[in-house]
Amino acid sequence: MNILFRFGEAHNLTFALPFGSQFSYPYYFTSKYVEDFSMTGKKEFHIMCHHMRFQLTEVEKVMPSDTFYFTILRNPVSQMESYFSYYNSQSTFLGAKSLEDFFSNTSKYYIGTKSSNAKNSMAFDLGFDNNGRESTKHFKLMCQAVDIMFDLVLLSDYFDESLVLLKNALCWTFEDILSIPLNRRSKHTKQALSKETQEKIKNWNQLDWNLYVYFNRSFWNKVDNFGRKRMENEVEELRTKRTEIAQLCLQGEVDPNQMQDKSLKPYQSGIARILGHNLMPGLKESDSLLCQKLITPELQYTELLKNRAKMKV
Template sequence: MNILFRFGEYRNLTFAFPTYQQAQFFYPSYFQSTYVEGFSKDSKKTFHIMCHHLRFQLSEVEKVMDNHTFYFTILRNPVSLMESSFAYYTAMDIFSKARSLEDFINNSSYFYKSTSESSHYAKNLMVYDLGFDHNGPESAKHFKIMQQTVETMFDLVLISEYFDESLVLLKDALCWTFDDVLSFPLNSRKNTTKVVLSSETQEKIKNWNQYDWQLYVYFNRSFWNRVETFGRQKMQQEVEELRTRRDQMSQVCLQDEVDPDQMRDKSLTPFQAGRARIVGYNLNPNLNKTYQHLCQRLITPELQFSELLYRKQMNKTLLSRNNNPHKNRKTNFKLSQNRLKKI
């Protein structure tokens, strides 16, 4: 999101924001076009970027976005995803009674309730977010249909475990530059809040999240097929270039990565959830003014960045209306002070 936010801000592009300045599009409900601030079926307003969290529904997204929109998503190994989910959402009813992730996965028939509104956090979370039934029948036929559907809907599927390679493919597909995909790791947990899972538990998680696992295996394979087409040697060179640029900017921008309690600028504190402890950054106190804006944007968490862009976009809209002599209607503008959790 940070990459897309910076790309859009620097080029004065229009974002599709959730209504009422929410952090997501009324998740976990299916996305509806009416969830977009300023959208109406009769409006000719153009939206360039939609990147806030949603439960995907292509027919509704297409009502908002241009016919030539580039669609991409990212997948993560279901084992690490579930370990992370348990840490983030441990207070939710689906996890709250389990003493540990191992306890949950070993006694899933007792803990798991498919009717729970938070059931998707505990089973096939990626499939759910992509718009499918996370409790659907498990068979080779259903797996294949799902894989083919995702492949048809999305122009590019990135892999979290190969994030730098993914950024290179994204850069190539969109004809962007290295500076466009430059980023620092955000929303990272302290290692002390991460749990090392046994091989047995990992296999049980794969079986439990069979839809997610089949999806991940399929697109992990197609990802590396795409890398082959791109060129292995070229990929290695571009990944090295990207990492070199990131290291250089780290030296320029950052003093250190710290616990949120140790951040000097509290306005840049990342959202904290569950047992997870999300770290942040302190900027270099001797930062050259030339890099001040870029460095601050690179470490701005998505909630704060989203609010900043929302205000800029709404103020620009109000200014445009006030300068239009043919529109003299009163416009009320109020920003919600409630920050909803970003999934």
């Protein structure tokens, strides 16, 4: 999101923004959730990137006909471990001591219609029933539907390779896809999972697992078409540029309580401890502006974009 925010700002593009921080998630997205949108208005939107439960027909009402659609998936095993850390104090996971405890008592903890984060969360976000049928035919139809709706499906597990494919698809530069990792958890809130628990996660999230397997295969087919050696070279260049900008901008990654600029403190959730960054002192004005935007969290950046949009009116 930070990459898209900065690109849109740099090119004076118009964002389709939610009234809050998300498009009324977990409800299906509808065009009425977009600030300043009107079916009879002439305002053109260029980027829509806030969290939503996807509904193509409604998105198409807001965005131009030549919109490039892309999304990102994550290995359901690591995603579930992360969700438990973020949402353990909410509904589904409330009271569960661990993921092992959750899977030993799913009938106790899992309340289907209220638990989009605890079962097939990616299928849910893409607009499907996360408690839907689990059959080979259903898996195939779901994967084909996503393949048709989206021009590119990225994988967070291979984030740098994903950014290179995105850069190539959009004719962007390395500077356009430059980023500093945000929303990372401190290591002590991460849980190592046994093989048995990993298998339980796959079985529990069969829709998500089949999505991931399908698009993992198609992702590497795209890498093959791009060229493995070319990909290797571009990933290396991207990582070099990221290291350079991090050395210029950052003193280091710190606990939120140790952040010098409290206005850039990331949102905290559950037992997860989300780390922030401190900037190098004495930066040149131009460098300081870029560095600050690179570490601005989603919620604060959204407010900046909303204020910018009001000034343009």
